[in-house]
Amino acid sequence: MDTDNLRLFVMAAERLNISAAGRALGLAPAVASARLAKLENELGVELLRRTTRKVSLSLEGSEFLPYAREMLAQADAARAALGGQDVGAKGTLRFAAPSSFAQLHIMPLLPEFQSLYPDLTLDLRLSDTRFDAIEGSFDLALRSAPLADSSLKGRKLSEDIRVLCASPDYLKDYGIPTLPSDLKGHRYLAWANVEARELISSSGEIATLDPAIMTCRAIVDDGDAQRAASVAGAGISINSLWNVETEIAAGHLVRVLADWKLNDHAVLWLVYPRSNVLTPKTRIFMDFLIDRLGNRPGWSG
Numbered sequence: 001m002d003t004d005n006l007r008l009f010v011m012a013a014e015r016l017n018i019s020a021a022g023r024a025l026g027l028a029p030a031v032a033s034a035r036l037a038k039l040e041n042e043l044g045v046e047l048l049r050r051t052t053r054k055v056s057l058s059l060e061g062s063e064f065l066p067y068a069r070e071m072l073a074q075a076d077a078a079r080a081a082l083g084g085q086d087v088g089a090k091g092t093l094r095f096a097a098p099s100s101f102a103q104l105h106i107m108p109l110l111p112e113f114q115s116l117y118p119d120l121t122l123d124l125r126l127s128d129t130r131f132d133a134i135e136g137s138f139d140l141a142l143r144s145a146p147l148a149d150s151s152l153k154g155r156k157l158s159e160d161i162r163v164l165c166a167s168p169d170y171l172k173d174y175g176i177p178t179l180p181s182d183l184k185g186h187r188y189l190a191w192a193n194v195e196a197r198e199l200i201s202s203s204g205e206i207a208t209l210d211p212a213i214m215t216c217r218a219i220v221d222d223g224d225a226q227r228a229a230s231v232a233g234a235g236i237s238i239n240s241l242w243n244v245e246t247e248i249a250a251g252h253l254v255r256v257l258a259d260w261k262l263n264d265h266a267v268l269w270l271v272y273p274r275s276n277v278l279t280p281k282t283r284i285f286m287d288f289l290i291d292r293l294g295n296r297p298g299w300s301g
Helices: 003-015 018-024 029-043 059-081 099-116 168-174 223-232 241-250 280-293
Strands: 048-050 055-057 091-097 120-126 140-144 152-159 162-166 187-190 197-201 206-209 215-219 236-240 254-256 260-262 267-273
Touching: 003 018, 003 029, 003 048, 003 059, 018 029, 055 059, 059 280, 091 099, 091 280, 099 120, 099 140, 099 223, 099 241, 099 280, 120 280, 140 280, 152 280, 162 241, 168 254, 187 223, 223 236, 223 241, 236 241, 267 280
Parallel strands: 091 120, 091 140, 187 215, 187 236
Antiparallel strands: 048 055, 140 267, 152 267, 162 236, 162 254, 162 260, 197 206, 197 260
């Protein structure tokens, strides 16, 4: 199967535009259409539905797309193993990450990365909503959790210590808790999951943060919004240190129960599907992020 035609199909499927995919590969629209038709004839199915108005993936095309990406990844890895050193610095890398983390720590690194690897395009999908790295067909994803999913492989980027914090004005008005039991009645900025959370002290003592005994008037599912609401004095919130280190250093936020943290063993992982070949372009971006962001002291308390 011609990998050039596979690459054209993948690009056309991602753009839903055959002419644009062809131009990206230096092909005239008529040539691109003919190559896709040849691939479809070879497979015996229609991969892309064309009308005068739009292009869309067929059911067979949707099912074939992840396999096409995998075949291209295998081919690129094979060329790199045979000495094609520039293979990894070309193409498109699909990367998923929490929006709040990406805005704070990845977006500022883009100019440097683009300067180092001008022929590698990053397709960034950013959301604080939990994603599926496999179904989403990502080359690489940032996930904050214990790596318990057996379908994924990954490398540790950093600890992800999560702490309680609030603004100085809030604490002045409502008092400073000194024990977990003092949280009762305090205003709480909750995430979508409003379940009780376990806290652990530096000496190993365990306690419970129970939203049921607090006053929860806002549920926020975005890290940037959580941080902004906390700075504004809306209540006590749970935040990763990577999300609030600047505000704490500047005095805009104060750690509440400074000797305690969430006992969730969260770690920032760079993950990819176990079935995927670790392509040169994926390794390049992974190594870049680990070199620039790996194990920052301020993120691990």
